[in-house]
Amino acid sequence: MLNYNKTLPDGAPGWVVSEDQFSSLALAKCEAVMSLGNGYMGLRSATEESYVGEKRNLFVNGTFNRFDELEVSELPNAADLTKLDIRIDGKRFTLEQGEVKAYSRSLNLRDAELVRTFIWNNGEGKELEFTFRRFVSLDSLHVIGLKMEVKVLRGPVNLSVSSGIDAQVSNSGSQHFHEGEKRIYDKTYLELIQTTTESKVDFAIGASHRLKVDGQLVEVAPAMEIDRRIVAVGYSLRLEEGQSLTFEKVATVYTSRDKEFGDNYSLPAMREVALAALKTAQESGYDALFSSHTAAWAKVWENYGITIESSNPFDLLGVRFAHYHLVVMTPAHDNRMGIGAKGLSGEGYKGHSFWDTEIFILPFYIYSNPEIARSLLEYRYLGLEGARNKAKENGFAGAMYPWEAAWPSDGEVTPVWGAVDIVTGEQTKIWSGFIEQHITSDIAYAVWHYFRSTGDTDFMEKYGYEIIFDTAIFWASRLEWNEALGRYEINEVVGPDEYKEHVDNNAFTNYMAHFNIELAMDYYQELEAQSPELFARYDELLNLKEAHKVWESKLNLIYLPQPNEDLIIPQDDTYLQKEIIDLTPYKDQEKVGSIFNDYNLDQVGNLQVSKQADIMMLFFLLENKFSPEVKRANYQYYEEKTLHDSSLSLSTHSILASDFGDKELAYRLFHRATEIDLGPKVHSSDAGIHSASLGGIWECAVMGFAGVRMLDGKLHLAPKLPEHWDRLSFPLYWQGKRLEVNITPQEISITNVTGGSIQLIVHGKQQEVHESATFANTSTL
Incomplete structure (x- = not known):
């Protein structure tokens, strides 16, 4: 479906992901893969003309909202800025009619521009060449640029374009915005002001347009439309054979959560800033804005190259x-x-946000851009409020991080209910938010990883030590004493292998909790000896001296599953006693999770099958704690039982295969990733x-x-x-x-x-x- 062999216009290879044939039945792949963004906002790459099944998404980071009290917080889908209603001789343009030649849609990774080109024959003797361009500016985080170029190859044609700000969108049916206020200034500058229903985040979205015929600016009086949740303008003109229309659209997006407005935010002030920015962008035009955008991306590739x-x-x-x-x-x-x-x-x-950030994404930034790594960890520090609330709500002390996080203070936002159970027909309960608790030590590990790699003592003194101490306090309160065996256990959890729920002594969870507490004890001793003022501050905040007594009494009694006679570490107390089946049909699958076509989750829970790396992840993070013989034996045992039904899994197995010197397997898993x-x-x-x-x-x-x-x-x-x-x-x-x-x-x-x-x-x-x-x-x- 996708072509990876195209080069950039200057001949540079290895930068282009392209689609060479359009299919209205396979829209979502390119919408996601070719999406644009700048960290402030992300724009899904739906086509300009509309099709059944499309997903038009514009998300602004951090603007979470709850549709109502029965649903969890989510990023609201903001108004659409990309859809164009294009009509040729009065008929709506669509690729599902007429003849399409030389079709190409490409994402230029180097310049972060989406380009779509094709020649279209309307079936009535008219033929036009279309080129659509789009970018989300990395230079000016609030700016989006769009351009349509139409050349009449056989004509003439009467062409009309309607474009604007369309808030008739939702999150799969959930509407997160009040209708808002719409305005058009000077028949040129479109404005939509909306507020989220629960979190009360204000959005100010603007758009403006510019038309050129054969490279010359033209003034076309627009037809103006303001309706329910929509503000738009329409332009109509006649193009003779050989003539070209260039239709530019620039848009700006601002919200009340933007850091630049700070504590002195007011809606009138934001509107003024947003309108001024829109006018400046309109004056600059697509090409100048894009030039600044590409210069910003050139610095990215210079830094990360x-x-x-x-x-x-x-x-x-x-x-x-x-x-x-x-x-x-x-x-x-x-x-x-x-x-x-x-x-x-x-x-x-x-x-x-999940543990994905700390375990899979953060290392990239630790070793490629430590400033961003620090910012991501500061997000987790700000989330201590929600983590402490979650611990308290569950009867524990310290900080218990949510499995899914949104706005830092929100706490746990994991949905309670998921997909259908194929056996019972009932909705499946999602237990991760309740008992997938290893994320707490994953975050502590990430803080340690960052500090040891960067030496950023300022971060540790302001944020890092507090995270590590308070997460260790949680784990000490979470441990359960087994009197018969004389040890502390962690029972009723979900480990990284999410196909096993309500298990006792998941090895990954236990080892990482032990690591977390041991790390806190090390830093306790270090601060007590070397930074008495800092130690006193944290002692007052977290009652560290008492916490240390508890850590000392429990650390060496935490149960850490050990290798058996075959050197296999049990993933949990019962994994090795479960039934073994032939997993071949599910290893070579077209769609992940195909095992659930034959079994429900309870049944899968009774099989020796893993969704993703579990013990293997332990070997990757705490590799010094295990011998090469143990790691290799477990790799061979668990790899054949791991379906890699999570996208997190393949990379871990690839890295370990590299460690073992199995280059062929390591590369194969990398390629699959x-x-x-x-x-x-x-x-x-x-x-x-x-x-x-x-x-x-x-x-x-x-x-x-x-x-x-x-x-x-x-x-x-x-x-x-x-x-x-x-x-x-x-x-x-x-x-x-x-x-x-x-x-x-x-x-x-x-x-x-x-x-x-x-x-x-x-x-x-x-x-x-x-x-x-x-x-x-x-x-x-």
């Missing part, structure tokens, strides 16, 4: 695609906002792209094939490139320094751009880099 020389060009495209979406989904501008599991590309998971969104499955991305998988793709390349790890506070590098890769180059930040790493099968070159010296371990040997250094890549010699 990765090079892969592979016999399969798709490898580089896949990593660039991941980089692109990581940028467009991340709210780098505002630490009050997180990253949604579908980014800003669709309604899936309602814009909520790159195809989660870009692959041939037509409906894989209908609800939006897969954020965690995109972070995982980068992890496969840098933490897997390049072997980059932070172990015991030290930077390690142990590359094992795929056999058909001749080079892998990428930037890497470590302890405030920027390194340029270049790896071939024969050698590893490191340039210390920042200056000074840096210590690291290359293939197990301590090394020092001043300006630059080259080492033998001994793993491949």
